[in-house]
Amino acid sequence: MSESDEDWLSLRPVEPLPNQCCGSGCKPCVFDVYQKELAQWEEAKEKNDSSLLTKKKEEVKSDLLLLNSDTFTAFKLSCVERLTSDTNLYRFELPRGRSLQLSLGQHIVLRGMVNGLEVQRAYTPINPVNAENYFEVIIKCYDNGLMSQYIKSWQEGDLLFWRGPFGGFPYEPNQYGQLLMLTSGTGLAPMLPILQCITENEEDETFVTLVGCFSTVESIYMKSLLQDLARYWNISIFYVLSKETSVENLPWSCRENTHIGRVNSDILHSVMDLCRRKPFVLICGSVTFNNDMLSFLESLGLQGDSCFVF
Numbered sequence: 001m002s003e004s005d006e007d008w009l010s011l012r013p014v015e016p017l018p019n020q021c022c023g024s025g026c027k028p029c030v031f032d033v034y035q036k037e038l039a040q041w042e043e044a045k046e047k048n049d050s051s052l053l054t055k056k057k058e059e060v061k062s063d064l065l066l067l068n069s070d071t072f073t074a075f076k077l078s079c080v081e082r083l084t085s086d087t088n089l090y091r092f093e094l095p096r097g098r099s100l101q102l103s104l105g106q107h108i109v110l111r112g113m114v115n116g117l118e119v120q121r122a123y124t125p126i127n128p129v130n131a132e133n134y135f136e137v138i139i140k141c142y143d144n145g146l147m148s149q150y151i152k153s154w155q156e157g158d159l160l161f162w163r164g165p166f167g168g169f170p171y172e173p174n175q176y177g178q179l180l181m182l183t184s185g186t187g188l189a190p191m192l193p194i195l196q197c198i199t200e201n202e203e204d205e206t207f208v209t210l211v212g213c214f215s216t217v218e219s220i221y222m223k224s225l226l227q228d229l230a231r232y233w234n235i236s237i238f239y240v241l242s243k244e245t246s247v248e249n250l251p252w253s254c255r256e257n258t259h260i261g262r263v264n265s266d267i268l269h270s271v272m273d274l275c276r277r278k279p280f281v282l283i284c285g286s287v288t289f290n291n292d293m294l295s296f297l298e299s300l301g302l303q304g305d306s307c308f309v310f
């Protein structure tokens with residue numbers, strides 16, 4: 001097939017803008033995909049054969065894996081549950097008896113279209129890794145967030161496009177005597193499948209202490225799931241609430257395990273004193289939160305090789 005210069009120009013892939021990238025270091029990133037498509041375009045142009053461009057740019061279906069790290073697959077949004085004023089739980093349908101087959105703590109990348117611009121952002125499924133027929137993500141929407149605008153337009157039944165998986169925390173049962181999980185907001189997400197994996201395995205005797213940082217009691221996500229998990233003999237859960245004024249104003253169920261204020265080295269010191277063994281620390285929050293936690297832990301004598309940042 002022969003094409004004019006103008007036709008070739010219209011087929012040339014467009015270089016992504018920096019804010020289209022999710023920034024989570026996934027491979028391939030939107031820029032890798034662009035480089036690959038550009039090379040494909042240059043080859044097709046050289047051979048003057050545009051049929052070489054039609055190869056797998058869009059969604060693919062694999063019989064074995066539902067997800068693919070290169071290309072996007074459509075999943076149906078089956079249910080939206082409001083968790084707080086700005087955060088919802090989104091449940092996606094999978095074919096009957098199928099699971100996403102993620103490893104612990106892995107994230108997936110969502111593709112959105114905002115004002116004609118393709119945007120990609122990372123989200124971490126919270127369901128147990130062996131869950132069949134569905135997967136779930138909790139997403140906080142920001143007023144001025146690009147993907148947030150797209151997510152706010154979703155309706156149950158919509159088809160949304162995901163690729164992955166990426167990242168993850170390599171975990172073996174009883175590998176660590178004690179895990180200490182430090183999370184801020186939706187940073188809770190990668191911890192939930194790890195907690196569920198430990199509590200579902202009677203042979204796994206790992207102690208886990210989770211510190212969840214939120215602004216108020218109302219903003220704590222998945223409170224009833226966390227309460228259920230805290231009933232296990234090896235799981236302890238603490239909250240640090242930055243916008244509450246006094247423990248006395250909190251419901252009785254939260255008073256004993258809540259600190260008021262922002263998490264600091266004193267709070268971490270008291271939490272670490274309650275750990276049964278020297279902890280291996282998992283950290284997930286904003287970049288500032290993660291860096292703050294690493295420096296508090298260092299001041300408490302914990303080295304970087306005892307920490308994993310999502």
Ligand SMILES: Cc1cc2nc3c(=O)[nH]c(=O)nc-3n(C[C@H](O)[C@H](O)[C@H](O)COP(=O)(O)OP(=O)(O)OC[C@H]3O[C@@H](n4cnc5c(N)ncnc54)[C@H](O)[C@@H]3O)c2cc1C
Nearest residue numbers: 024121122123124138139140142144145146147148186189
């Ligand atoms: C590996 C990984 C896993 C993630 N998992 C989840 C998850 O499970 N659930 C989830 O909700 N998010 C998760 N995120 C964050 C998510 O990828 C997006 O960054 C977030 O949804 C904001 O995207 P946006 O396009 O709406 O905002 P952007 O357009 O990227 O940002 C615009 C503005 O929004 C605000 N904003 C964006 N992100 C933050 C933040 N973290 N803290 C404070 N203000 C912010 C700021 O004001 C910012 O200037 C994850 C990120 C990574 C890297």
